[in-house]
Amino acid sequence: MRSTISFNDSHSFILVGIPGMQEHNSLMAFPLCLLYILTIVGNLMILFVIKTEQSLHEPMYLFLSILACSDLGLAVSTMPTMLGVYWFDYREISFTSCLTQMFFIHLFQWTESGILVAMAFDRFMAIQNPLRYTLLLPNTVIVKIGLGILARGFCVCFPPAFLIGRLPFCGCHVLSHSYCLHQDLMHLACADTTISMLYGLVAVICTLGLDVVLILVSYILILKTVLSIASREERSRALNTCASHVCAILIFYVPMIGASVVHRFGRHLPPLLHMMMANIYIVVPPTLNPIVYSVKTQQIRQRIRKMFQRKEIRS
Template sequence: MLTISFNKSSMNHQTFILIGIPGMQEHNFWMAFPLCLLYILTIVGNLMILFVIKTEQSLHEPMYLFLSILACSDLGLAVSTMPTMLGVYWFDYREISFTSCLTQMFFIHLFQWIESAVLVAMAFDRFMAIREPLRYTSLLSNTVIVKIGMAILARAFCLLFPIPFLIKRLPFCRSNVLSHTYCLHPDAMNLACADITVNKLYGLIIVVSTLGLDVVVILVSYVLILQTVLSIASHTERLKALNTCVSHVCAILIFYIPMIGVTAVHRFGKHLSPMIHMLLANIYIAVPPLLNPIVYSVKTKQIRLRIRKMFQ
């Protein structure tokens, strides 16, 4: 295990050490192949979704515009994390500078918070499409969607902007070994040799006021959607309305289940093998950006037909 010790009154670490496969660093190279393939598929899949939505005039609707924002956040998350992950596994390059770590930390959390807010917007979009089908496109015009997108970005940026400064003020004079192949706020702050109450409190406030609130709003939206669907007389129309929500429900599960899993393992699974922690951490970051374009390509007929036409 790599550790660097300093006197508390001396100086902070200038670098952090990222961890690959715990205790089996000599096998890191084999993890690089699936990660590299996953990275390529993630970039290609999300770029294809953006290209299809941009070029197909019939997809210039609120649902697909929100999907394009989701694809952009997935691309941002992949670009923020995959280079360092591949560097660790492929080249055994495990050092990351303090400034680079803070920058990566900010963008990882930024794109995750953006994605959570986009899922809320998409839940509202599905509710409006089912509740007000005739006025759907006029109520969610391009101007309204742009304003929603700007609000999503502003919320994430304003809430996360203090995080790097809260970390930068802390002295780091013990171990400089992080738990993952990327930098996260909880992971970095736990290495500090000072009181981190402010960091913990601010992190809790952010989680409750964003992710917690987002989950509540999504649940309320789907309760209202179900009430609206049950009021439809035709059984066929009910199924048709619910079918438009399947892709979004899959995206919600893809985003929140790995996050809940990683949180639970960190809090209650300290006795588990480090390998499990490593796998869940990689799934938490790498899998959602890969699966979202696959789900929407498979479950959305217009996108599926357009992609098929491209390859033909």
């Protein structure tokens, strides 16, 4: 007779590191730890620079600070289990902890997608109405947009967590990754998951799919506005303000699409490739975002340079 578990049962799932090579998990530990350190330091530095530099208290940089908070949240949500698996070979996670981690991972991912849409709209407003830009997007409006994006993420992510929390699990309790995802938990349930699968598909189409469409529309309007500018130098300057945001979009959506394609259509591919794509999808975007904005955004780059120059002078 198979044993089942419910939301109230005390049970553990088994997380997976390097498939079939668990004895070599430590090979991933150091680079993963380094990436997490870069993520935390980089995003905290972005937040510190924006907070302390009065000239950066503009909509673009306030949206960037929300993006940095989202990246920090995603890193903190996944870091304990991933480092536990690869560094200490601690692979057990309770059902409640797994469900909580799943909720926050998807919450911060949905939030980041919404922020990228808001930043695309922000770039359009800045290029179309440069003189009235800050008046059209005051701090109160930005706070409301941020809270609205967070509320949307919560409303989208809570139902699947609730549905999975009521499912029975039996047989194999080994997950596919070193963290908990919605689709991974669904595959382990020994009950009908049609509702959860349909909800997940509709949620992705109505949120991430809509976000991509809105970003594309925003950039079509941006290009239309830029092409109407007479001066070639001004056109180039306007497009340069979008460079870091375009990089952030690619950094977020390309790994996500790649991991989804590999998960759905690449079952014949080596498990190691699945593991690498899953880790890139979770770890790389929060790490690269602060680096891209530090390199591509002149104001942030200059402020960071001044910080280090002051430290050198004091020393």
